[in-house]
Amino acid sequence: MKKKIISAILAGSMLIGVASCSKPAPSESQEPSESESVTETSEETEPTEDPDSIMGFNMIENGDFASAEHTWGTYFEGGDGVLAVNDKGELQFDSKKIGAVNWANQIYYDGFSLYKDCVYVMSFDCYATIDRDVEYRIQINGGDYHAYNIDTIHVTTEVQHFEYTFTMEEESDPAPRLCFNMGKFDGLDNVAHSVMFDNIDLRCIDDSGYVSGAGFGPAAAAINLNQIGYLTTGYKIAVFHGDAIADKAAVVDVATGSVVYEGAVEAASYNESTGRDEARFDFSSVTTPGTYKVVSGSEESYEFAISDNVYDDAFKATLRMFYLQRCGAELTEDLAGDYAHPACHTGEATIYGTDEAIDVSGGWHDAGDYGRYVVSGAKAAADLMLAYSLYPDAFDDDLGIPESGNGIPDVLDEVRFELDWLFKMQASDGGVYHKVTCANFPAFVMPEEETGELIVCPVSTTATGDFAAVMAMASVVYADIDSEFAAKCLDAAKLSAEYLDAHTGFEGAVNPDGIATGEYPDQNDADERIWAYAELFKATGDSAYDDAFAALAGSGVPNAGDLGWQGVGAYAAYAYLSASTKGKIYDVVLTNFTSGLSDIESATAADSYHSSLKEYPWGSNMTIANNGMYFLLCDAVKGDNKGDMIARSQLDYLLGTNGTGYCFLTGYGTVSPESPHHRPSEAAGAAVPGMIAGGPDQNLEDPYAESVLSGTAPALCYADNDQAYSLNEVTIYWNSPVVFLFAYVVSQG
Numbered sequence: 036m037k038k039k040i041i042s043a044i045l046a047g048s049m050l051i052g053v054a055s056c057s058k059p060a061p062s063e064s065q066e067p068s069e070s071e072s073v074t075e076t077s078e079e080t081e082p083t084e085d086p087d088s089i090m091g092f093n094m095i096e097n098g099d100f101a102s103a104e105h106t107w108g109t110y111f112e113g114g115d116g117v118l119a120v121n122d123k124g125e126l127q128f129d130s131k132k133i134g135a136v137n138w139a140n141q142i143y144y145d146g147f148s149l150y151k152d153c154v155y156v157m158s159f160d161c162y163a164t165i166d167r168d169v170e171y172r173i174q175i176n177g178g179d180y181h182a183y184n185i186d187t188i189h190v191t192t193e194v195q196h197f198e199y200t201f202t203m204e205e206e207s208d209p210a211p212r213l214c215f216n217m218g219k220f221d222g223l224d225n226v227a228h229s230v231m232f233d234n235i236d237l238r239c240i241d242d243s244g245y246v247s248g249a250g251f252g253p254a255a256a257a258i259n260l261n262q263i264g265y266l267t268t269g270y271k272i273a274v275f276h277g278d279a280i281a282d283k284a285a286v287v288d289v290a291t292g293s294v295v296y297e298g299a300v301e302a303a304s305y306n307e308s309t310g311r312d313e314a315r316f317d318f319s320s321v322t323t324p325g326t327y328k329v330v331s332g333s334e335e336s337y338e339f340a341i342s343d344n345v346y347d348d349a350f351k352a353t354l355r356m357f358y359l360q361r362c363g364a365e366l367t368e369d370l371a372g373d374y375a376h377p378a379c380h381t382g383e384a385t386i387y388g389t390d391e392a393i394d395v396s397g398g399w400h401d402a403g404d405y406g407r408y409v410v411s412g413a414k415a416a417a418d419l420m421l422a423y424s425l426y427p428d429a430f431d432d433d434l435g436i437p438e439s440g441n442g443i444p445d446v447l448d449e450v451r452f453e454l455d456w457l458f459k460m461q462a463s464d465g466g467v468y469h470k471v472t473c474a475n476f477p478a479f480v481m482p483e484e485e486t487g488e489l490i491v492c493p494v495s496t497t498a499t500g501d502f503a504a505v506m507a508m509a510s511v512v513y514a515d516i517d518s519e520f521a522a523k524c525l526d527a528a529k530l531s532a533e534y535l536d537a538h539t540g541f542e543g544a545v546n547p548d549g550i551a552t553g554e555y556p557d558q559n560d561a562d563e564r565i566w567a568y569a570e571l572f573k574a575t576g577d578s579a580y581d582d583a584f585a586a587l588a589g590s591g592v593p594n595a596g597d598l599g600w601q602g603v604g605a606y607a608a609y610a611y612l613s614a615s616t617k618g619k620i621y622d623v624v625l626t627n628f629t630s631g632l633s634d635i636e637s638a639t640a641a642d643s644y645h646s647s648l649k650e651y652p653w654g655s656n657m658t659i660a661n662n663g664m665y666f667l668l669c670d671a672v673k674g675d676n677k678g679d680m681i682a683r684s685q686l687d688y689l690l691g692t693n694g695t696g697y698c699f700l701t702g703y704g705t706v707s708p709e710s711p712h713h714r715p716s717e718a719a720g721a722a723v724p725g726m727i728a729g730g731p732d733q734n735l736e737d738p739y740a741e742s743v744l745s746g747t748a749p750a751l752c753y754a755d756n757d758q759a760y761s762l763n764e765v766t767i768y769w770n771s772p773v774v775f776l777f778a779y780v781v782s783q784g
């Protein structure tokens with residue numbers, strides 16, 4: 036077969052903006068599994084430390100398709116087709132539908148790296164059963180998806196060889212994507228056809244610019260501690276590994292250079308979560324305000340403060356994050372700075388499957404996307420209200436939001452912004468719509484630029500239960516502030532409880548056809564129903580709600596230790612146990628509620644960093660914060676003070692006392708996430724301050740994580756990159772339990 040040779044030299048091509056946004060963000064925090072059809076399995080990570088090793092091999096595994104087991108994925112946006120290795124040893128894409136855009140059909144390959152200032156050659160053979168255009172791209176796999184190397188090729192029924200030489204002029208990318216777009220092109224008719232690829236080869240031919248180990252984030256520190264610092268009276272530890280492990284360590288006053296404390300380092304022990312020996316150093320006895328560092332062996336820590344108001348700014352920023360997530364309202368420059376934007380998502384939304392449009396403007400954007408979801412919003416609102424209820428003195432009226440100075444604690448003004456949206460999500464029969472989003476996740480744009488049709492998804496019993504619960508909670512919290520509003524909240528809660536009474540079967544909580552945004556799925560709505568009855572019992576003392584609660588929770592509240600958006604049992608149990616009227620199954624619920632404490636206690640004691648986790652799943656930082664909050668809620672019920680050390684150490688973990696070397700709160704500490712998976716941060720080119728990143732996910736649930744962290748110990752599976760949506764997204768319900776922890780420690784002093 037004759038091969039026509041086409042060679043293009045695109046040295047240093049950086050065609051930023053060309054055919055960008057070839058696909059929207061592939062996934063979001065709550066939806067790891069349903070975002071795209073991926074046929075790939077785990078990839079081998081190429082060596083990154085030895086400069087010799089980046090040269091001289093084909094980075095595309097099985098590029099000649101000698102094996103039928105390929106690791107290519109497919110992405111469809113209005114197109115359709117089938118990808119397989121054919122019996123001639125070629126990768127064959129059978130196009131069934133070409134869609135409306137060139138990326139309507141995309142095949143892609145992940146699992147290789149490109150290094151700054153290195154030169155690469157990309158080559159492949161391609162033919163088709165018709166004449167057509169195909170777009171070849173090597174692109175960044177996140178953000179604006181711009182290409183590092185790109186060409187539109189004309190493919191015919193003859194095999195052609197394509198070859199490109201390019202220099203990587205941008206920062207090193209450990210997880211780019213090679214893809215071929217085979218959707219709609221000018222002049223192409225929608226006829227069934229096939230496109231064949233073979234001998235796909237990508238290799239480095241010049242590594243003279245390569246710097247070993249460069250480009251993939253800061254090296255973890257050998258001494259980890261709370262990078263913001265400590266309250267004067269607080270418990271204080273630093274954790275050492277590697278060269279920092281010594282018999283003795285010191286705390287040095289940065290201003291004077293003098294040692295203010297020297298003490299013994301605890302014996303080192305192996306930590307399974309990090310895969311290394313670590314040793315704790317307790318310096319709680321240092322209580323004089325100042326700026327310090329810890330010195331041990333040949334290592335020293337980042338500087339940190341000890342002071343009575345050390346967390347004031349970080350606490351405010353963590354709460355202020357909610358203001359910056361507001362939807363349907365203008366964020367003004369005087370308050371929002373670089374993140375100011377006009378009102379977004381103000382149009383009416385269509386109720387799925389109908390012609391009816393309703394106003395559901397307002398509320399908080401959920402996460403890195405602009406969806407608004409009832410179940411996750413309910414968790415966030417509940418956390419903030421609980422924080423205020425238990426620690427009111429921690430909150431004031433000068434947060435820097437539009438309602439600052441109105442005489443009402445700003446946390447309640449902020450929650451009310453969400454509650455006002457929630458009212459709009461309630462149908463006239465009391466059922467509550469699950470969410471409002473566009474059909475797909477948006478590109479990386481500011482919120483007012485997401486202008487697609489808004490769709491309200493059907494009522495779910497989980498959303499309805501959560502709604503009733505937070506509205507009943509609000510009726511108590513706002514009673515002294517605005518009795519009329521509190522009464523409105525209680526009426527809304529009762530109406531939704533009536534809906535639940537009349538609809539005893541599980542409803543909703545799955546994405547309807549054509550909706551690809553976060554699903555927030557659930558298999559069990561008993562905990563949401565129980566939570567609704569518990570809060571209504573607490574709000575009203577009405578024994579009918581106690582009866583309804585007991586009927587469902589008689590043998591125990593499901594998920595009794597969970598403060599999640601899916602398992603809400605701990606909220607339910609706490610509400611029931613903190614009601615002023617003692618409920619009829621109080622003792623059963625108390626045992627049930629507190630049964631999870633010992634596991635958390637033992638995990639916390641065993642881990643060098645006092646992490647309460649044994650495993651690190653997606654959003655592990657939320658579970659860390661939730662565990663601290665759970666202990667404090669149990670304390671509140673029992674009149675104990677057992678949670679103090681655990682709550683403080685979970686907050687310390689989030690702020691730097693962890694194995695990654697990161698303070699996970701954007702804008703605070705010495706090393707914190709700079710590239711969160713968060714559209715306003717991307718659009719502004721700088722991370723919104725005060726956001727908690729998802730944190731380590733040992734399951735490596737995005738291509739970047741898979742590429743960079745393969746083989747990494749569970750608690751170290753973190754990377755600060757906007758492509759790493761399973762590690763570095765942010766959400767309102769990851770921030771909210773951290774607000775709770777801050778409120779606790781600040782109120783304790």
Ligand SMILES: [Ca+2]
Nearest residue numbers: 099100124233
């Ligand atoms: Ca072949």
Ligand SMILES: [Ca+2]
Nearest residue numbers: 438439443445
């Ligand atoms: Ca206020």
Ligand SMILES: [Ca+2]
Nearest residue numbers: 559562601602
């Ligand atoms: Ca549930």
